[in-house]
Amino acid sequence: MTRIILATNASHDMATEYLESWFQKTVDIAKQQKDTIIFELSKTHANKIEFEELIEKEKPQLIIFNGHGGSDVVCGYEYNILVKCPENHAVLKGKIVHALSCDSGKTLGPECIKIGTLAYLGYNDEFKLTTFGKNTNEEQLADDIAGFFLDPAFEAINSLVEGKTAKESFDRSQKMHKENLMILLASPDPTYNTSVASRLFHNLCHQVCLGDQSASF
Amino acid sequence: MENNEITITERKITIARLEVQSPELHFSSGNDSNEYTRDQMIDHIKLGDEVGNDFVKTEFEFLRALKNGTLMNMLVEA
Numbered sequence: 142m143t144r145i146i147l148a149t150n151a152s153h154d155m156a157t158e159y160l161e162s163w164f165q166k167t168v169d170i171a172k173q174q175k176d177t178i179i180f181e182l183s184k185t186h187a188n189k190i191e192f193e194e195l196i197e198k199e200k201p202q203l204i205i206f207n208g209h210g211g212s213d214v215v216c217g218y219e220y221n222i223l224v225k226c227p228e229n230h231a232v233l234k235g236k237i238v239h240a241l242s243c244d245s246g247k248t249l250g251p252e253c254i255k256i257g258t259l260a261y262l263g264y265n266d267e268f269k270l271t272t273f274g275k276n277t278n279e280e281q282l283a284d285d286i287a288g289f290f291l292d293p294a295f296e297a298i299n300s301l302v303e304g305k306t307a308k309e310s311f312d313r314s315q316k317m318h319k320e321n322l323m324i325l326l327a328s329p330d331p332t333y334n335t336s337v338a339s340r341l342f343h344n345l346c347h348q349v350c351l352g353d354q355s356a357s358f
Numbered sequence: 359m360e361n362n363e364i365t366i367t368e369r370k371i372t373i374a375r376l377e378v379q380s381p382e383l384h385f386s387s388g389n390d391s392n393e394y395t396r397d398q399m400i401d402h403i404k405l406g407d408e409v410g411n412d413f414v415k416t417e418f419e420f421l422r423a424l425k426n427g428t429l430m431n432m433l434v435e436a
Binding site: 153154155156209210211220243244267268269270271272273274286319322323326331332334335336337338339340342343345346 | 375387395417419
C-alpha cells in the first residue's frame with residue numbers, strides 16, 4: 142500500500158518560515174522511503190478548502206501541521222483555521238497526526254483520539270523558538286540556535302515518516318531535547334545561554350504523544 | 359499569566375540573565391507572529407505585558423526545575 146503524507150506549512154512569519162525551512166529535511170527523508178508520496182500545502186495553499194480536498198482525494202495516513210495553533214485548532218496561512226474541534230476534527234479520524242504548533246495537544250489532540258485518530262503528537266502549551274532571526278532558507282538552516290529547538294522537534298516528524306511508532310518517535314525527540322539541553326548547560330559559549338535552555342526545557346516538558354503508542358505510518 | 363503573579367525580583371533576575379545574551383537572538387512564542395530581539399524582550403519584561411510575563415514565567419519554570427532537581431533527574435535519564 143502506498144504511504145501518503147499530507148503536510149501544511151503556514152510560512153507567513155519568521156517562526157513558521159523557519160519551520161518550512163526545516164521541513165525540507167522531512168521532504169528529503171520522505172523521498173528516500175519506499176512507496177511514499179508527500180503532498181505539501183504551503184503558504185496561501187495552506188487553507189481549509191485545499192486541506193480538506195486533499196484529505197478526501199488522497200486519503201493520507203500521516204498528517205503534518207507546521208504552523209500556529211491553539212487549544213482546539215491548528216492553523217494554516219495567516220491563521221486560516223485548518224482543523225477545529227468540534228467543527229471538522231473528524232477529518233483526522235484513522236490518521237497519525239503531528240502538529241508542530243502551540244497548544245493543540247491540550248484539547249484538539251485528546252478529542253481527536255476520542256473519535257479515532259490513531260496517534261496525535263504535538264504540544265499542550267506554547268512552542269518556544271529562539272533564533273538568530275535569519276531570512277533566507279539557507280541562513281535559517283545554518284542557524285545553530287534554531288537547530289537546538291527545531292532538530293529535536295522535527296526528530297519526531299522525521300521518525301514518523303521513517304515508519305517508527307508514535308512512542309519511538311516521541312522518545313527519540315525527547316532524547317534529542319535532553320541532549321541539546323545538556324549541550325546548552327555545559328557549553329562555555331555565552332550564546333548557548335541557560336536562558337535559551339529554559340525555552341527548550343519548556344518544549345521538552347510540553348511535548349505530548351496521545352493515542353496508540355504502537356501506531357506507525 | 360496575571361501581572362501580579364510575577365515579582366519584581368523575578369523580573370530583575372530575568373533581565374540580568376538576558377543582558378548577558380547575544381543581542382542578535384530573536385524570541386518567538388505562541389501565536390504571536392512577531393519575534394522579539396533581546397533588547398525588545400527586556401523592554402516587554404520591564405513593561406510587564408503578556409510577552410514579557412510569559413518570558414519570565416518560562417525562565418522561572420526552568421530555574422525552579424534546576425533548583426529542585428527535576429531538570430537533572432530528567433537529563434540523567436537521557
